[in-house]
Amino acid sequence: MSLATYSTDDWTTVDQSAVYHNLDRYPCAQNCVRNVNQQIWDVRESKHCQSYGCVCSESTQGLNFQAGLSNVTSCVGKSCNQKAITNTAIAIFADLCLVSALSSSRPSTKSGKIFIITSAGYPNTTQCAKFVMNGCVDENGIRNEPNCGPRKKSPNWEAYKGVADQRNCTTPECLCSGPNFDLTFGTAYDAGIRFCGMRPSTASLPNPELDDMMNVIATDCASYSYPPRNYTYHYSGKPPGSEDNKGVPLDAKVQIGLGAGGILIALASLYISARVYWLMLRA
Numbered sequence: 001m002s003l004a005t006y007s008t009d010d011w012t013t014v015d016q017s018a019v020y021h022n023l024d025r026y027p028c029a030q031n032c033v034r035n036v037n038q039q040i041w042d043v044r045e046s047k048h049c050q051s052y053g054c055v056c057s058e059s060t061q062g063l064n065f066q067a068g069l070s071n072v073t074s075c076v077g078k079s080c081n082q083k084a085i086t087n088t089a090i091a092i093f094a095d096l097c098l099v100s101a102l103s104s105s106r107p108s109t110k111s112g113k114i115f116i117i118t119s120a121g122y123p124n125t126t127q128c129a130k131f132v133m134n135g136c137v138d139e140n141g142i143r144n145e146p147n148c149g150p151r152k153k154s155p156n157w158e159a160y161k162g163v164a165d166q167r168n169c170t171t172p173e174c175l176c177s178g179p180n181f182d183l184t185f186g187t188a189y190d191a192g193i194r195f196c197g198m199r200p201s202t203a204s205l206p207n208p209e210l211d212d213m214m215n216v217i218a219t220d221c222a223s224y225s226y227p228p229r230n231y232t233y234h235y236s237g238k239p240p241g242s243e244d245n246k247g248v249p250l251d252a253k254v255q256i257g258l259g260a261g262g263i264l265i266a267l268a269s270l271y272i273s274a275r276v277y278w279l280m281l282r283a
Contacts, residue, residue, distance in 0.1 A: 009052040009100060011037040018225050019095045022088075029089040032075035036093065039071040040064050056097035068093060095227045114139050115164035115175060119220035121212065128196035129213040132188055135162035150195035157195060163188050163217070176221030181228045188217060 014020050015034055023030050037049040042064055049055045049064060057065040069090060076089040117133045128151045130136060136148035141161055150157050160166070166187050169175040175184050192198035192210060201207035218228050 010050060011052055011055050012050070014096060017096060017099070019092060019099055019227065022092055026080060026085045026088065028080040029076045029085055032072050032079060033089055033093055033096070036068045036071050036075075039075075040067045052097070052100045056100060065097060095222075098227060099222055099225050113170075114141055114161055115170050115172070117163070117217060117220045119216050119223055121216045121219060125212050125216055126196075126209050128198075129192070129209055129216075131160075131195055132191045132213060133163055133217065135160050135165065137161050141165075152195050152197055154194050160191070160195070163191065166191070172221065172224035172226060176224060176226035176228070181218075181221060181226070184217060184221075185214065188213065 012034075015030075020030075020033065023033060037055050040049040040055060041047075042049050042054050045054065054064055055068050057063065072089055072093045073086060076086045077083075080086065080089075114134075114137060116137075116139055122130070122133070125133070127148050130145065130148040131150045134145070134148075135143065136145040137143045138145070150160075163184055164170070164175055167175065167180075167183060169180075169184075174180060189198070189200075189210070192213065196209070198210050199207055201210045221228055
């Protein structure tokens with residue numbers, strides 16, 4: 001039986017990606033990322049990688065991806081001679097693979113009046129988390145989603161139509177780009193308290209319902225080429241039984257893997273080791 005072919009998006013178009021252009025401040029690193037495919041010899045195809053699927057090991061942490069990560073690290077280290085730039089290039093290389101995978105797996109959405117969060121993992125969130133994200137409505141504002149609803153019917157809950165509607169966002173850029181994601185995070189967290197009684201999530205006392213919901217929102221943003229770098233939300237006091245938490249490294253929380261035809265993203269956000277820190281909710 002022959003092996004399946006890689007996904008065919010050409011790596012040489014990487015410089016058309018908004019994620020890649022985060023390297024515009026560091027010209028010394030750009031060629032290292034743009035030309036990394038020429039440094040990866042793929043045994044499966046007996047040639048250097050040409051596609052995203054080959055470079056990224058189809059978005060697993062496979063041999064080709066590891067070879068690319070090693071080459072980017074070495075090349076940028078020599079070209080730029082600054083550890084901070086090397087770490088940025090590593091993160092962007094990982095983001096390019098991540099965005100490619102999530103973009104290809106994101107369910108198609110219809111154009112309507114309301115932006116709907118649809119990323120992988122959404123069906124597995126709680127009924128109340130679904131209500132927080134999308135208000136149980138479709139793109140036209142009709143409340144018709146089954147197994148979805150608030151646990152706490154706060155005043156005017158019927159008028160709530162999800163995070164994007166609360167922020168008056170009809171585009172991924174409004175919901176996800178740069179500091180907009182912090183606002184989205186805060187809006188989702190506040191709605192979680194109001195309609196679900198969600199408590200904060202810390203390293204010593206995690207709240208899977210909140211973590212899974214934020215993972216879905218972050219995954220959706222990444223699928224539109226807006227992978228969040230880091231995000232924070234501040235609150236007063238601390239949940240009973242928790243400890244003070246000053247931040248948790250992403251590589252201690254998150255890893256990417258690919259199962260039989262589906263993307264598996266672990267708890268929290270979206271990055272591989274060598275990412276910047278995701279600051280957890282602070283007590």
